Amino acid sequence: MVIVDKSGVHRLEVRCCECPNAMSPDIQMFRHRFFPASFNRPKTVMFPHLVPDRYRELMRVAQQWRQLKTMKWHGFGHRSDNPSTGELALFCPACPQPGINVLLSEDESLDEDPSWKYTRSFVMDGNFKAEHLHPIKPFDEVWLSDGLGFMVGNDRYKMHLAEAADTVEKSSCNNHRAVNQANAARHKLESTGIGGVACARHGCFVPHSMVDFQKGERQATSTIPHSRVNHGGSLADK
Ligand SMILES: [Zn+2]
Ligand SMILES: [Zn+2]
Incomplete structure (x- = not known):
């Protein structure tokens, strides 16, 4: 299972309880304070409440990144003219x-x-x-x-x-x-x-x-x- 924590992205073996009366995997994840990215067969969990809020910075970087990619896609990657x-x-x-x-x-x-x-x-x-x-x-x-x-x-x-x-x-x-x-x-x-x-x-x-x-x-x-x-x-x- 992929675990996205503030220390990084980890791959760890996680097994859910499979007893006859066990709760569904996603509920089990929530019980352990994991936030699953999907619900039927969760393969990724995150901890959004632990991560510092850098939304504005992330958006700014994302916009600049997109701009750079767009320049590259249109052939301006190695050109000095605008x-x-x-x-x-x-x-x-x-x-x-x-x-x-x-x-x-x-x-x-x-x-x-x-x-x-x-x-x-x-x-x-x-x-x-x-x-x-x-x-x-x-x-x-x-x-x-x-x-x-x-x-x-x-x-x-x-x-x-x-x-x-x-x-x-x-x-x-x-x-x-x-x-x-x-x-x-x-x-x-x-x-x-x-x-x-x-x-x-x-x-x-x-x-x-x-x-x-x-x-x-x-x-x-x-x-x-x-x-x-x-x-x-x-x-x-x-
Ligand atoms: Zn069990
Ligand atoms: Zn046309």
Whole structure:
């Protein structure tokens, strides 16, 4: 049995009582102040009450570790240059991308004839319930991969929002969430949802195309992600 204690991870022989009237193994573990990781046939026990609380430190290390792994996975492990916009995310493996899964001959381009050959289609959609509160200490927030993955870079998005005209759109539909929520107050939310662009065929998100919605889904918000997007998805009642 694997025993995770504050002194380390140990492998020790543990036998449960198997008398006819014995309690189930997990109850026996609890009786001995072990916390089993599973209940039918426990193979690992821990002592969470004995371990000092280093949750914040653990989370910080985990985030930095993930960042390092992401850099490595995207080929920046031994490079001195920094990744640029969207380079820490992968797009759809099936959609045609010149230089990645398509070799274009000199007279070919993605947009030109025959257009059926390499046409990509996209959908835009969002989740209007993914609310995000303002951080408690904004000055403490460190962006490890701002704009390098699927989300649009913070500064760039703010610039876009500042420039984009914010017209209040009245929906005649009785309960069109996207529009009605757009006109609702924001309360204390940093964002009221999240949305972006995905390839229509395989549902893969497009790197550097996701944004936080500031209120419902403003048209201004929706116009940023992609310039060549065919709006195929439904923005309605989510
Ligand atoms: Zn026994
Ligand atoms: Zn695709």
